[in-house]
Amino acid sequence: MITNARLRTRWVHTNIEAPYPFSVTGFNQLSTGRGVAFSAELVHPNLGVVGCIANGGYGGSTTFSPYDHTRFGKRNLEEFLRRCRQDGQPMDTGPVGMETLLNEIVNETETAGIVADMRATSQFVVRSRRPRETASSGPRRGAPLVYRGILLRRTDREDLAAELARDPAERLPAGAYWQMFDGLEWTPLLGEPPLAPEQINARLRRADQLTAGAPDRDTRLNAVPFDDQFHLSGTPAARFTLTGDATSRLCTDSWCQCARRKATVRFERWNGTTLEESGVVHAARRCRRLVRID
Known part of the structure; x- marks a missing residue:
């Protein structure tokens, strides 16, 4: 439930500003002929598990099925969505926006787990990023790619960027670029030099x-x-x-x-x-x- 309109939190991996964080547990997925089917339980920070997020993997929408409408139902989630912003812009509050929110809750949790592994095993993580203004369907963040060893030197990151550019499977669409997780935030893999x-x-x-x-x-x-x-x-x-x-x-x-x-x-x-x-x-x-x- 939303109890204080002034309380806000930012989801680091999806850049959503929201009234509070969500997470998922019990994530399961299965490849189908048309995509990936998945399900997970939605975890509210105060109420615990409140329902199930699922997608059949056949081109349909991602949906939310509450376990108890009186405790936390679809109306509560719709109210939550109305108060969310992503990349500095209000999120769509219609069916498309609701599906985006559900998918991003899953992405936030999964990426947080990848970053936790990165810290534990001295890894380096990158992903593609396509800004909202270059994609008619909204902003896109690619699946994280994990590399052994921390690429602390810019020259090493330049080598990685060149390697990615040569790989047809990692070819970026127009307007997209590579990001790295710098330990706190997602920043450009080859951003501006730290010193003027x-x-x-x-x-x-x-x-x-x-x-x-x-x-x-x-x-x-x-x-x-x-x-x-x-x-x-x-x-x-x-x-x-x-x-x-x-x-x-x-x-x-x-x-x-x-x-x-x-x-x-x-x-x-x-x-x-x-x-x-x-x-x-x-x-x-x-x-x-x-x-x-x-």
Whole structure:
């Protein structure tokens, strides 16, 4: 039931802004000659299981069958839909919009599970994205593709993009692009660089200053104040790492799985004049694992 009009939540994987989250349990699916049949129980955050979502897999609509109309029925779900927005726009409140909502509840839950596995096994996940304005039938988000190892470097992600472009099975329609899950959000696989040119120049000037003040160009520094944001560890004239605190330890080959994070720390890894890796880690010394990548 909707009890407070001001309470809102955002579903990260489908970009729906809604009064509260839904999930599904007991998901089952079966390939048919015309598609995929599936069923799952709809879980309300306060009421628990309230009904069944199903699709016969023969080109028909996805439907919701409530278990108790007086507890939570179709009217309640219609009221919920009227207060939902996706990608910043109100959702269609007709039959098409209701089917979209039901499918997206399933997609949100399934993708959340894939991302949980990604964190647990140090994986990297991408999917295709087709914005609303380029698809007459509405926005489209492709099924997630999972890769072993975290592609922290932009050069590695460029290689993946080239690999996907060569694969006929992954050819994108007009207006679509690839997204990665950066640890917190879905962002373009090859988005804008994390630093503007003036920021890069400022970093390199400061590295030159530290190099000039060192006994020689091979001198290794440890957590030396770099500017008002970073400490530097490494060799300023060659490879060095910038961290937002005085702890140089980083575990960037795995994702943070801590239930709570009191603080996070930004980092950058440089090779000469090239920023190779950057992102955010959990600040706790016992962790120092990835929270988000740029």
